[in-house]
Amino acid sequence: MTTAILCIDAAYGPARAAAAAAVIHSWDAENVGQILVRRFDSQPEEYEPGAFYKRELPLLLPVISDFDDPIRTIVIDGYVWLGTDGPPGLGGHLFASLASRIPVIGVAKTRYGNDTWSIPIHRPGSKRPLFVTSAGIEKEEAAECINRMHGDHRVPTILALVDRAARSGLM
16 A cells, blocks of 8 residues: 555635545656545635634545545645744644644645745746645655646646645535
8 A cells, every 4th residue: 555645625615615635646746546525515614814724624634534545745725834933724733633643734825924934935837936834744845845746837736636626526
């Protein structure tokens, strides 16, 4: 049994939400080994600044538990930490929910506040950076992993795919 890198994302509609997860087995994978989409026919939690995890964590945890292969790393859309010494963001709460056993890498498309703690990376095809944070793996190593991901655009191919899959789960 091989270990998996799990890329996960969530999407929201007015009366429902969806979460998607894509499995890859190497950082430079062009295609997914498996993709799961789970739809939730209930109103998602209201957005609360600085508490994004309250809205997304209940969607992501059930999708993560659907996978049988051992998960080596999880990549989320968002921040792991919301400051140099905390507090935890979505990724930090996810890391804690998984008993700190599975490393979590956060990839944010938008800078959070006055962020000085993430590693900004510039991928091919974009002048705007992605902001990488992590738990359970050094952030420099996490940034290198995201840089190695397949794609000629700012957002790696697999992360864009899982974003589309989550949004399609709303229909």
